[in-house]
Amino acid sequence: FPVLRLRGLHKTYQLGTHRVPALRGVNLDVLPGEMLALTGPSGSGKSTLLNLAGLIDQADAGDIDFHGQSVQGLSEAALTLLRRESIGFIFQSFNLVPVMTVADNVDFPLFLAGVPLAERQARVAQALDGVGLAEFAHHRPDALSGGQRQRVAVARALVKRPRLVIADEPTASLDSHTAEQVLDLMRERCHAEGAAFLIATHDHRVVRRCDRVITLLDGQIADRAEESLVA
Numbered sequence: 535f536p537v538l539r540l541r542g543l544h545k546t547y548q549l550g551t552h553r554v555p556a557l558r559g560v561n562l563d564v565l566p567g568e569m570l571a572l573t574g575p576s577g578s579g580k581s582t583l584l585n586l587a588g589l590i591d592q593a594d595a596g597d598i599d600f601h602g603q604s605v606q607g608l609s610e611a612a613l614t615l616l617r618r619e620s621i622g623f624i625f626q627s628f629n630l631v632p633v634m635t636v637a638d639n640v641d642f643p644l645f646l647a648g649v650p651l652a653e654r655q656a657r658v659a660q661a662l663d664g665v666g667l668a669e670f671a672h673h674r675p676d677a678l679s680g681g682q683r684q685r686v687a688v689a690r691a692l693v694k695r696p697r698l699v700i701a702d703e704p705t706a707s708l709d710s711h712t713a714e715q716v717l718d719l720m721r722e723r724c725h726a727e728g729a730a731f732l733i734a735t736h737d738h739r740v741v742r743r744c745d746r747v748i749t750l751l752d753g754q755i756a757d758r759a760e761e762s763l764v765a
């Protein structure tokens with residue numbers, strides 16, 4: 535089944551006395567091994583959708599199935615567990631811990647998930663190998679270029695073999711050439727590991743490399759078939 539199945543999602547923020555609708559009835563299936571671009575103007579609801587899909591925030595109405603399991607009614611603790619085990623995150627500004635080595639940054643999600651040490655070491659080595667950074671394992675992030683840092687973040691997102699990777703503007707801090715390299719790597723890892731990637735982006739280089747494109751407009755998915763043809 536789909537990694538993620540979203541049905542009728544609604545989300546409204548309360549801002550003082552104003553109610554700000556952010557999502558207005560979003561339906562979406564995300565399939566294993568699929569790289570999906572989420573585009574749309576600023577304020578269209580992309581971040582809100584990523585937060586719901588990443589089990590960081592909860593919808594006001596609608597259903598979210600994660601790999602066939604409804605997340606409605608799960609406790610905060612159960613959601614955290616599911617998130618730690620099954621979802622990887624990649625951010626615009628990398629969000630690496632500066633005082634930790636590259637290897638320790640990649641290890642961190644495994645540590646949080648309680649994976650035994652020997653297995654952690656093997657998986658960190660494999661993940662760094664997969665992004666071509668094995669020889670940087672014991673460096674600090676600030677010794678690396680922006681592209682290398684984002685590759686560390688890709689390794690960190692994939693090290694627990696998540697079903698879903700959520701990326702928020704992953705190329706926004708990278709120059710054009712580096713962005714393309716990081717994207718090709720993400721695409722390769724996505725297809726090799728069968729994880730689904732959900733990528734919010736304004737970057738046409740990202741959109742072009744994705745398998746499918748979804749556009750949000752005013753909190754709804756715009757049905758524009760020609761967008762998909764770009765990919």
Ligand code: ADP
Nearest residue numbers: 547549554575576577578579580581582703734
């Ligand atoms: P992006 O467009 O890069 O996703 P953000 O998600 O940070 O940027 O913000 C998107 C929109 O949501 C902006 O218009 C911002 O003003 C608004 N916003 C974000 N957080 C809040 C908040 N806590 N209160 C009010 N508006 C917010």
Ligand code: ADP
Nearest residue numbers: 547549554555556575576577578579580581582
């Ligand atoms: P995008 O990521 O596409 O820029 P967002 O999901 O951040 O869109 O925002 C969707 C709408 O919700 C916008 O109108 C934004 O201003 C509003 N919004 C987002 N976060 C908050 C918040 N924490 N409080 C109030 N309004 C918010």
